[in-house]
Amino acid sequence: MKAVKTALFASLLAGATAFAQMPAEPQNTKWPEFRTLDTNGDGQLSKDEASVNPVVAQHFDALDSDKNGMLSVAEYEKGKQKKPTEEQKS
Numbered sequence: 001m002k003a004v005k006t007a008l009f010a011s012l013l014a015g016a017t018a019f020a021q022m023p024a025e026p027q028n029t030k031w032p033e034f035r036t037l038d039t040n041g042d043g044q045l046s047k048d049e050a051s052v053n054p055v056v057a058q059h060f061d062a063l064d065s066d067k068n069g070m071l072s073v074a075e076y077e078k079g080k081q082k083k084p085t086e087e088q089k090s
């Protein structure tokens with residue numbers, strides 16, 4: 001009887017550990033709100049500001065359509081609206 005209880009406890013513990021390791025929101029963290037990244041609040045994303053998010057940093061040059069080295073809200077929103085499938089096509 002004791003062995004059964006121990007096995008049950010072990011499986012509960014394993015289940016709890018697996019649950020704790022699950023990421024909370026795997027998709028929605030890819031493109032955070034613009035103002036979250038715009039740490040100095042000037043309405044533009046510099047490369048330094050974008051570098052905190054690997055996905056945004058990766059697309060920075062492609063999104064900077066006027067090539068001024070900064071992302072405006074409009075430029076950033078274009079990237080945000082991109083679907084992963086569309087990124088693979090282009």
Ligand SMILES: [Ca+2]
Pocket residue numbers: 038039040041042043044045046049
């Ligand atoms: Ca800024």
Ligand SMILES: [Ca+2]
Pocket residue numbers: 063064065066067068069070071072075
């Ligand atoms: Ca720009």
